[in-house]
Amino acid sequence: MYSVVCVSVLVLVAFLIVAAQQLLPNRNTKASSCNVTGQWHSELGSLLWLTTVGPEVRGVYQTAVESALGAAGHNHQAKIVGVVGEGRQPTIAFSVLWIKGSCSAWVGQCFVLPGGSQVLKTLWMLRSVAETSLDNWDSTRLGEDQFIFVGDVENASGH
Numbered sequence: 001m002y003s004v005v006c007v008s009v010l011v012l013v014a015f016l017i018v019a020a021q022q023l024l025p026n027r028n029t030k031a032s033s034c035n036v037t038g039q040w041h042s043e044l045g046s047l048l049w050l051t052t053v054g055p056e057v058r059g060v061y062q063t064a065v066e067s068a069l070g071a072a073g074h075n076h077q078a079k080i081v082g083v084v085g086e087g088r089q090p091t092i093a094f095s096v097l098w099i100k101g102s103c104s105a106w107v108g109q110c111f112v113l114p115g116g117s118q119v120l121k122t123l124w125m126l127r128s129v130a131e132t133s134l135d136n137w138d139s140t141r142l143g144e145d146q147f148i149f150v151g152d153v154e155n156a157s158g159h
Contacts, residue, residue: 033088034110034118040147048120048147050080050094057082061096061104078104088112092120101129106145118149 036057040048045064050057059080066076082094089112095105108122122145130139 032112032116034090034112036084036090036092036110036120038152039150040120041150042145042147044145046145048080052084055083055085057084057092057094059094082106084110092122103127108145120145120147120149122147 036050037052038050040050042048042064047062047064048059049061050059052058057080060077061080062075062077064076078096078098080094080096082092084093085091089110091107091109093105093107095103097103104124104126106122106124108120111119111121113119124143124145126141126143128139128141130136
């Protein structure tokens with residue numbers, strides 16, 4: 001059931017990305033492009049390893065934070081599934097299913113900054129498992145993450 005919710009959120013976000021790309025004009029005015037493939041580091045210390053094949057995104061997310069002790073599992077890692085748009089500064093959406101059943105989804109955009117560095121600016125949603133419908137009120141959290149490009153996936157140890 002929880003994986004169905006995560007996949008449904010991802011499908012909705014993917015649809016919105018594709019729809020938005022059809023409505024916006026192409027503004028490819030600079031030569032350098034933001035490439036989401038690689039290793040990324042968040043401001044809270046989480047690590048993200050992404051690879052892309054066409055519009056599909058796969059990878060591993062290693063969190064530095066948890067909503068509850070043990071919620072992310074013993075190694076604090078989860079597999080990523082997602083989509084990425086086209087263009088010089090593409091949009092991206094990805095999600096993970098944590099070992100204890102909660103799921104997280106991020107949606108954002110990859111930007112090339114002055115000087116050539118890359119940043120992923122994202123909004124996230126975490127859905128924790130509620131024991132009953134009465135506990136539903138505090139099971140969803142929202143926030144934002146900024147990921148800085150660290151290097152190629154091949155250079156990341158073990159990923």
